[in-house]
Amino acid sequence: AFTIIVAGLIALVxxxxxxxxxxxxxxxxxxxxxxxxxxxxxxGMFHLMTHAFxxxxxxxxxxxVIHALGGEQDIRKMGGLRRLMPKTYLMMLxxxxxxxxxxxxxxxxxxxxxxxxxxARGNYGAALWILGMIGALPTGLYTxxxxxxxxxxxxxxxxxQHLAGAHSHSHDDAE
Numbered sequence: 443a444f445t446i447i448v449a450g451l452i453a454l455v456x457x458x459x460x461x462x463x464x465x466x467x468x469x470x471x472x473x474x475x476x477x478x479x480x481x482x483x484x485x486g487m488f489h490l491m492t493h494a495f496x497x498x499x500x501x502x503x504x505x506x507v508i509h510a511l512g513g514e515q516d517i518r519k520m521g522g523l524r525r526l527m528p529k530t531y532l533m534m535l536x537x538x539x540x541x542x543x544x545x546x547x548x549x550x551x552x553x554x555x556x557x558x559x560x561x562a563r564g565n566y567g568a569a570l571w572i573l574g575m576i577g578a579l580p581t582g583l584y585t586x587x588x589x590x591x592x593x594x595x596x597x598x599x600x601x602x603q604h605l606a607g608a609h610s611h612s613h614d615d616a617e
Contacts, residue, residue, distance in 0.1 A: 465584075507592060
């Protein structure tokens with residue numbers, strides 16, 4: 443359970459988009475271990491599977507963004523990609539919502555099952571439930587920070603200008 447919180451706090455201070463997502467994975471592995479540790483094996487496996495899919499969306503989206511920005515991985519040098527890369531934006535949005543456990547996403551159901559399994563284990567499980575709930579806060583913060591910075595951030599002072607310029611030139615050529 444401490445892995446959920448510690449890895450989440452580490453992800454909060456990362457500026458490399460791939461590192462944010464990687465430390466997020468470590469945090470989510472903590473949820474899986476909590477599930478298995480309280481005997482909710484199916485819930486732990488369920489979160490493993492849902493995590494694999496929403497994390498794949500995030501890593502693919504990050505790869506597309508990094509490629510489009512000529513290898514740039516620093517989220518502080520990204521921004522405004524929502525309007526320039528709408529399909530990638532949608533992919534990152536879906537993955538981010540599932541990662542934070544937004545209601546009716548796979549991440550919501552898998553984390554809920556783990557936390558319910560923990561809560562059913564008495565005082566020990568209640569302590570794990572509390573730690574799991576506390577760990578949800580950094581998850582929401584680092585995911586929102588990454589998503590807002592990359593997709594909605596200010597593009598005027600970033601390398602995103604190069605991407606915007608490339609898109610405008612390609613549209614000029616098509617006309």
